[in-house]
Amino acid sequence: MTSVALSAQGEQLNVHLQKCFSGERGSSFLLQVEFVAAKGFTILFGASGAGKTTLLDCIAGLQCPEQGRIAIGDAVLFDSGPLVNVPPNRRSVGYLLQSLALFPHMTVQENVQYGLAPLDQPEREYRCRAILESFGIAHLGSRRPGEISGGERQRVALARTLVTRPRVLLLDEPLTALDAVTRSQIVDDLRAWNARRGIPILYVTHQRAEVFALGDSVIVLDAGRVVARGSPHEVLHRPESETVAQLAGFENIFDCSFVAAHLEQGTMTCRVAGSVLDLEVPLSRVDTSRSLRVGIRAGDILLASLPPRGLSARNVFSGVIASLEQRDVTVVAKVNCGATFEVHLTPAARDSLQLQVGGKIWLVMKTYSCQVLQGSG
Amino acid sequence: MILQALTLTLRLAITVSLILLAVGIPLAYWLAFSRKRWKFLVEAVVSLPIVLPPTVLGFYVLVAIGPLSPVGRWYQSIAGHGMAFTFSGLVVGSVLYSLPFAVQPMATSFGSVDRKLLDASALLGASRWRTFCRIVFPLGLPGVLTGLVLSFAHTLGEFGVVLMIGGNIPGATRTISILIYDQVQALDYAAANRTALLLLALCFALLSILYGLRRRASWHVWSWR
Numbered sequence: 020m021t022s023v024a025l026s027a028q029g030e031q032l033n034v035h036l037q038k039c040f041s042g043e044r045g046s047s048f049l050l051q052v053e054f055v056a057a058k059g060f061t062i063l064f065g066a067s068g069a070g071k072t073t074l075l076d077c078i079a080g081l082q083c084p085e086q087g088r089i090a091i092g093d094a095v096l097f098d099s100g101p102l103v104n105v106p107p108n109r110r111s112v113g114y115l116l117q118s119l120a121l122f123p124h125m126t127v128q129e130n131v132q133y134g135l136a137p138l139d140q141p142e143r144e145y146r147c148r149a150i151l152e153s154f155g156i157a158h159l160g161s162r163r164p165g166e167i168s169g170g171e172r173q174r175v176a177l178a179r180t181l182v183t184r185p186r187v188l189l190l191d192e193p194l195t196a197l198d199a200v201t202r203s204q205i206v207d208d209l210r211a212w213n214a215r216r217g218i219p220i221l222y223v224t225h226q227r228a229e230v231f232a233l234g235d236s237v238i239v240l241d242a243g244r245v246v247a248r249g250s251p252h253e254v255l256h257r258p259e260s261e262t263v264a265q266l267a268g269f270e271n272i273f274d275c276s277f278v279a280a281h282l283e284q285g286t287m288t289c290r291v292a293g294s295v296l297d298l299e300v301p302l303s304r305v306d307t308s309r310s311l312r313v314g315i316r317a318g319d320i321l322l323a324s325l326p327p328r329g330l331s332a333r334n335v336f337s338g339v340i341a342s343l344e345q346r347d348v349t350v351v352a353k354v355n356c357g358a359t360f361e362v363h364l365t366p367a368a369r370d371s372l373q374l375q376v377g378g379k380i381w382l383v384m385k386t387y388s389c390q391v392l393q394g395s396g
Numbered sequence: 397m398i399l400q401a402l403t404l405t406l407r408l409a410i411t412v413s414l415i416l417l418a419v420g421i422p423l424a425y426w427l428a429f430s431r432k433r434w435k436f437l438v439e440a441v442v443s444l445p446i447v448l449p450p451t452v453l454g455f456y457v458l459v460a461i462g463p464l465s466p467v468g469r470w471y472q473s474i475a476g477h478g479m480a481f482t483f484s485g486l487v488v489g490s491v492l493y494s495l496p497f498a499v500q501p502m503a504t505s506f507g508s509v510d511r512k513l514l515d516a517s518a519l520l521g522a523s524r525w526r527t528f529c530r531i532v533f534p535l536g537l538p539g540v541l542t543g544l545v546l547s548f549a550h551t552l553g554e555f556g557v558v559l560m561i562g563g564n565i566p567g568a569t570r571t572i573s574i575l576i577y578d579q580v581q582a583l584d585y586a587a588a589n590r591t592a593l594l595l596l597a598l599c600f601a602l603l604s605i606l607y608g609l610r611r612r613a614s615w616h617v618w619s620w621r
Contacts, residue, residue: 079519080518081515081518081519106518107515107518107519108518108519108520108521108522108523109521111521112519113519114519116512116515116516116519118510118512120510120512120513120515120516121516122513122516122517122530122531123535124534124535133517133520133522133530134520134521134522136521136522136526137521179520180519180520183520183521
């Protein structure tokens, strides 16, 4: 078995595949993706059921695509043309499963050394000790997975995957169950490790915060297709499709009709469907003859308890507070001013404005806080 | 007489359970992991002895190992005598009769090993054989143990098949259960009582050990679940 020894640096992962898979409610989707992942983190972002795990399974060889080609550098792992299908145990793909899948009957050391079978005993022990030390879990060596904490288990599973020196690393929502501090420590460990190894890391998540924290680049999957890709900033701050907008946290998305373009100002006016609200939004290249949508983040809307004056913001509407609800440290206000807007503010802001349900309120939105989306219809 | 029957019975039970260990593990592995469409047929065949009266099974085995069948003739040509009414004949019959008791617990425990662990093993470069030795077998050990003890205990107590295939030859085919039958037929109830009690105690002790061990094994493996 030569898989452990073969690990050149800086090879790209090329993926091009098609596969039917069943979604969450028994519906079946066609997963159809094509991308290249260079070294460093590539985030696979999407709602659950978008096909992220199926995609990773195909790359690792746990599932077989119907068509396509998967290669790391020059090494072909799968090809439907002249049929190539390297079995998972010879792919040198490190894959951290969501369930971690630590072997319950083995100690931490035995778990970590499991993938090092082709090496001789001293080398195995050396590598195992080195990685356990660098992850700060050397003292757990003789314990079993049942006897350590969740964060420690996560580290062990990661160490077990990395110690085999894979050529590509796949991580399936590895940190979702952890608290923020442990999470960022593990990410630091991972970054430090990859600074030396320089391999492509595909990181699956459905959490927006993780995309910004980790990503060199992000690929957004929806219903089996890539709907956006680029840097996290490009993709999530200025989404052009509605699915991405929802994933990226646009709480307010309105169907709009095009009213007028103001070319010299770089803006255009859209009317929110079913109301007389005219929103001034940035001029965009969307097809104005089709349905338009405008997305606004709930955190980007200002509230004023008196009619605001002397503002640069062009969208000011008066309305009535329909509901107020505190979730954790965020106050969610629903304001009705012809259309219903969701607004997020801090408890302190709520108290200083003395907000009450039924009270009159003004909404203030900058033109650039309004994101024009191409509607799906 | 009782001692002779007891040693014969133990010899039979040990031989049968060792053979079933060797045959049962691969068969159970296949049943647990194969995706063949006709797997259900094999499952049905393996389970037949549970529902079939021992006389039916015994009858067909007797025919199969008799001088008129190819198997029987082949055995006669190498052994110099027929297989019916011999210890070897008993072993064949008992292996078939106890097969489900060995295979089913093994297949169940192999099949209940978390598939993600098998995936993880493959992803770490392990072949199927290594995955079996290091993951499936150790985690399925309680089931293997159950299969082993159940086939042993089941062979201890079998009657119909032995009677059909082996008859009642002291030292060769007269097992404890046959002896009890003999003693009752001879109206020697006191002797029958002693023999029956011995068998009862033996089976009870075995099953207690089995369940005691199993509890410990599963606690040991799954304490964090």
